[in-house]
Amino acid sequence: MQKDQLFTRRRMLFAGAAALGAAGTAGVLLAGGAEETAGTAAAPAPAHGPQARQTPKSSAFRLQPLTGDGPPRAAPRKLKVRKEPILRISGRGRHMMLTFDDGPDPDYTPHILDTLAKYDVPAMFFLCGECVVDNKELVARMAEEGHAVGNHTWTHPLLTALNRREIRDEMESTSDVIEDCYGERPQWFRAPYGAWNRAAFQLGAEMGMEPMAWTVDTTDWMEPGTDTIIDRVESGAAPGVVVLSHDAGGDRSQTVHAIREWLPHLLESGYHMTVPRRRA
Incomplete structure (x- = not known):
């Protein structure tokens, strides 16, 4: 799928899905923040993605170590299944969390990281697997600079239109490629x-992932x-707020310019x- 087609599809889907997501989202406190309780020739790279997962070759790869001498992937710790996503972070003081969806993108993510x-x-960056495979160095940079990363599926589909197997493939493939880099x-x-x-709630818990939504949509x-x-960011700022922005999925030059303005302002206002x- 070409990049411009992907952007168009996402825009078309968002109009109906955004209301659905907002209607099904309720406040749940996240216990824990950074300061509270609550990174000869070489063999060809293995295929990633939901389609790759449906082939015997891909299944065989999932049973192999990451490298010839490395350990196999550790099984994730299973979590309690939530019925609602987390909307806010808990803790004392004026703490907020910034999140960026749909990347990484070589045109915009580096500027946001800078x-x-x-x-x-x-x-926290919620990454799409299909973007990760082409920008692994940016994911490695996120790890080096202390950013958290989350799973945002492989192709950014509307999960309510998929069956359980398709949702698992989208989520699991993305976790695999994120772990690799x-x-x-x-x-x-x-x-x-x-x-x-x-x-989505059940499979996420099985894979050791908590569901994270947002408080302020930019x-x-x-x-x-x-x-x-x-x-929108400055008027919505408050203790515990989770801010939603995007570093991919379209022209994000406005996001790049905006964060250069609102981030120092919030820091000067005493937010962490x-x-x-x-x-x-």
Whole structure:
């Protein structure tokens, strides 16, 4: 699928799915932030993605070590199945969490990472597997600079339109490729368009991932203008808030410019940006 086709499909789906996600989302506190309780010739790379998973060759690969001498993938710790995604972070003080969906993208993600590095701020990136395979160096940079990463499926589909096997393939393939370049499997999952269903909650828990939604939507996916994005973040800022932005899926130049303005303003106002601690 070409990049422009993917953007168009996402825009078409979002109009109906955004309302569905908002209607099914309720407040659940996240216990834990960074400061509270609560990274000869070589063989060809293995195939990744939901389609690759349906072939015997891909299944055989999933039983193999990551490298010839490395250990097999560790089984994730299974979690309690939630009925609602997490909306906010808990903890004392003026803590917020910044999240970016749909990447990584070579045109926009590096600029966002540069701004976060300038102010020594961590964020969480919810990654799509199909974008990870072409931008592994950006995922490695996220690990090196202390950012958390989450699973945002392989192709960014509307999960409520898929069967259970298809949802598993989207999620599991993405966790596999993230582990290959980030070094660890993701412990957080976000449904595309915020459209959750029972299977997504159940499968995420089986794979050791908590469901994470958001409190403040910048609506940057609509490209409303840099000033509008800045206003939405600054007016929505409050302790425990989770901010949703995007670093891929369309023209994100407004997002890049906006974060350069609102991030130092929030820091000067006494807010601290945090990400969840990893579970042992």
